[in-house]
Amino acid sequence: MNLTSLAFIVLLFATACGKKEVIPANKNESPDPPVVIVNTDTILNVTYESGQLNSGISGVRATVAPGADAAYLINGKNSKHGIAHKVTLGNPDYYSAEAYRSESDALENQASLFFPGMERRYEFSVYLKDWEQWNIANTPYGDNIFQLKVSGGDPVPVRLLTKRNAIVARYDASGNGTVISDFRPQINKWIDFRIDVKWTLDNTGYFKIYTRYSDEENYTLRLENLNARTFTGTQLANGQKGYIKWGVYREAGKDINGNVIINDNVLSRVAYHDNIRIIKLPTQF
Structure with missing residues (x-):
């Protein structure tokens, strides 16, 4: 046997030994196809690990409220950084866009916008910092x-908003439902939220809202709205677009002259947010 033939035999033997045989559970079945991981499923991922209030992402805005502490960095959920938003009723430092609010948004981040025909998953974590309980003597407008x-x-x-001692969902012009009936045991704890939505202009859309508490491994479905029109916009021809916001927006009553009525027992609210993600559905991993 010459050296060329011997080298060929050695190569065949090494190749055969290196293969991993896939045996179906049923001989009549084919092996499972490989799992395909598509990294582009994640459209937006706001982690604040850059140490910046916009997480270093173009088109993400931290707040438009003028107060120096309307938005600031905090320790995140199992991470170095998250964002805090603070609003104090009656204080102009926390008044913007005709309301007492301090909210981040991704209005100018083109990839994260939503339009009819899209299917998306929205995830975020929230921490209700020292959230004072609702006082029955005052009108609960919601945060x-x-x-x-x-x-x-x-x-x-x-x-999603706090209303009395619950976290509720408001949708379209008059839809509402309870997501968490009593959030008080979760004050000063991280709560993970997941919202799956199919955006439509007819009744083929849906949304599903899930939560996961800090001591839970899996998400729990809390509220769903099926066979629904989910994109409420009526001005698409004029450049209308859908976008996300997170932070604190304090609803309040107004008198007949349009002046805000301050009658909440809690003047200041602070909420932390972290890990804001948008994922394209259906996922491929």
Whole structure:
């Protein structure tokens, strides 16, 4: 046997030994296809690990409230950084866009915008910092902590807010439902939220809202709205777009002259947010 033939035999033997045989559970079945991981499924990932209030992402805005502490960095959820938003009723430092609010948004981040026909997953973590309990003697207008909005003033498609001692969802012009019936045991703890949405202009859309508490491994479905029109915008021809907001937006009453009525027992609210993600559905991993 010459040296060339011997080298060929050695190569065949090494190749055969290096293969891993895949044996179906049933001989009539084919092996499972390989799992395909598509990194581009994540459209937006705001972690604040850059140490910047916009997480170093173009088109993400921390707040438009003028107060020096309307938005600031904090220790995140199992990470170095997250963001805090603070609002004090009656204080102009926390008044912007005709309301007492301090909210981040991704209005100018083109990739994260949503339009009819898209299917998306929105995730975020929130920490209700020293959240004082509702006082029954005062009107509970509510404090928004996350919004899926459309530009142009149409009804908000989906928003989450605290109302009395619950976290509720408001959607479209009059839809509402309870997500967490009593959030008080979760004060000063991180809560993970997940919202899956199919954006439509007809009744083929849906949204599903999930939560996961700090001592839980899996998400729990809390509220869903199926066979629904989810994109509430009516001005698409004029450049209308859907976008996300997170922070604190304090709803308040107004008198007949349009002046804000301050009658909440809690003047200041602070909420932390972290790990704001947008994922393209259906996921491919």
